[in-house]
Amino acid sequence: MSAKAPIRLVTVNTAPERAKRLIGRVVEDLRDRYTIVHAANVEKIEDVRPTLEKEQPNLLFTASMWTPDQARDIVAIANDTVPGIKTFSLPFGLQVEKGPDAVVAYIEDHLPDLLEA
Template structure:
């Protein structure tokens, strides 16, 4: 068995921090054989992105599905201005509201490996 890649330090941007923690916990557990992912913090507002990315210097940042495409773009450009090589992913707007938390977990399980193995 190969050693998991990582550790990858993850910051989420989600107005519901407990939900973010729960969902990311499920993703981390499901991928633990392949990746070591540490959820270091959550930003509840876009204003928290710059200070928290500066503080934690994460490898990865996910923005949740409650943000519009424009807001997700803003979140990503703030994060990238502080850490140019950060891996970014925006969960599609409305996914949680339309299809629920299981859909978000499935979506991340489908998308996170390519993000962590590949580029941004």
């Protein structure tokens, strides 16, 4: 993805305020390389498809509260709803085990590879 073109991000996180704060940190830290717009957060799996249909993002994150099976289901919905969407699933339990700084670091370590792929 071009650093110039805005990246429309939808997060799937049951704690929307935490998602907003953490993504805000990532957006700020990576702003010299990417323009990331946090278009929406979805709190329930059943709301993923309608939100993606409305927002038409090119990037989706699943938060670390989702089990690997739930994250796979969310990613499958995303791939079915928005062809070509890039998806990123945080490891299950990362927020609880290591805290918000670890989540931000994990995203910042892995996101460039995903976006450049």
